[in-house]
Amino acid sequence: MKKNIQVIYQDKDLAVCYKAAGVPVQTSKAGRQDMVSLLRNYFAERGDNTQVYVVHRLDQPVEGVMVFARNQDAAANLSRQSRERSMDKCYMALAEGIFQESSAVLEDYLLREGRSNTSRVVSQSTPGAKQAKLSYEVIEVWQPLQVYSGEAEHSLSRLQQEGRRIFSAYWRSQRENEVSLIQIKLETGRHHQIRVQMAHAGHPLVGDKKYNPNSSREYLPVALCAVKIAFCHPRDGRNMEFTV
Incomplete structure (x- = not known):
């Protein structure tokens, strides 16, 4: 079943989304939708095939707001903020x-x-x-x-x-x-x-x-x-x- 994704904000560097409870951030299981694939599909449907990069995690049963990077430079920067705890959650x-x-x-x-x-x-x-x-x-x-x-x-x-x-x-x-x-x-x-x-x-x-x-x-x-x-x-x- 196709799931929709709620994108709160987007620009050329990042996308902020709401993750529903039960949806994994990223999974290796074939055929299972995750936040990365949902976000990629969201952009592809709008003619944009940019990559999506995970910069922090949220447990699968947990819901809430997340940020994803859309290029390698943004991914490195946001990952560093998350790692150094300057990203406030x-x-x-x-x-x-x-x-x-x-x-x-x-x-x-x-x-x-x-x-x-x-x-x-x-x-x-x-x-x-x-x-x-x-x-x-x-x-x-x-x-x-x-x-x-x-x-x-x-x-x-x-x-x-x-x-x-x-x-x-x-x-x-x-x-x-x-x-x-x-x-x-x-x-x-x-x-x-x-x-x-x-x-x-x-x-x-x-x-x-x-x-x-x-x-x-x-x-x-x-x-x-x-x-x-x-x-x-x-x-x-x-x-x-x-x-x-």
């Missing part, structure tokens, strides 16, 4: 439970398990362990009654429009426990970092089949959205910021 998520601290920094060491495509928290001395650091802020706590009645939906729209797509189903799936709407900023970019660190902290993300043992059996994407990305334009250095 902000996420919103629904995490289970009530946080003891309204804001905090989480710092752990993660080890990636290739066979299972997972990561886990390990000690600093573990061979292959990499530092993982993020900060979070609790925006609001939704009680079961709020979740069930839909009051949380209005609250989310009032607080922040970004990321509302992924949260539309969760007040139907969470009827017994409190959930916290949180805003997250990454200081490192590790495999499944937000999902692993939040689960390790005792607040797994709603809908996360890999790291949340209480996740509903019905299909729901992980309640995590990259809501904002900001960077310097690779050609002229001007500040660029986009939200979804």
Whole structure:
């Protein structure tokens, strides 16, 4: 089935897109559409056969805003910004439970398990362990009654429009426990970092089949959205910021 792609901004150097939950950024599986092929098709349909370059990643179950380069110079520049953490990325998520601290920094060491495509928290001395650091802020706590009645939906729209797509189903799936709407900023970019660190902290993300043992059996994407990305334009250095 052909999928459409939502292009938020484009010029000769880059394209900013919305990635839907469930769509991989890039895959080697034959016949499976990913963001790279969708974006290439988007340009080809408009008579433009330029290449598309991946400069950062977003987990397949996660939705949100991404930037892709359209030439090698832009790819090198944007990749460097992402690698050096000068590319600002902000996420919103629904995490289970009530946080003891309204804001905090989480710092752990993660080890990636290739066979299972997972990561886990390990000690600093573990061979292959990499530092993982993020900060979070609790925006609001939704009680079961709020979740069930839909009051949380209005609250989310009032607080922040970004990321509302992924949260539309969760007040139907969470009827017994409190959930916290949180805003997250990454200081490192590790495999499944937000999902692993939040689960390790005792607040797994709603809908996360890999790291949340209480996740509903019905299909729901992980309640995590990259809501904002900001960077310097690779050609002229001007500040660029986009939200979804």
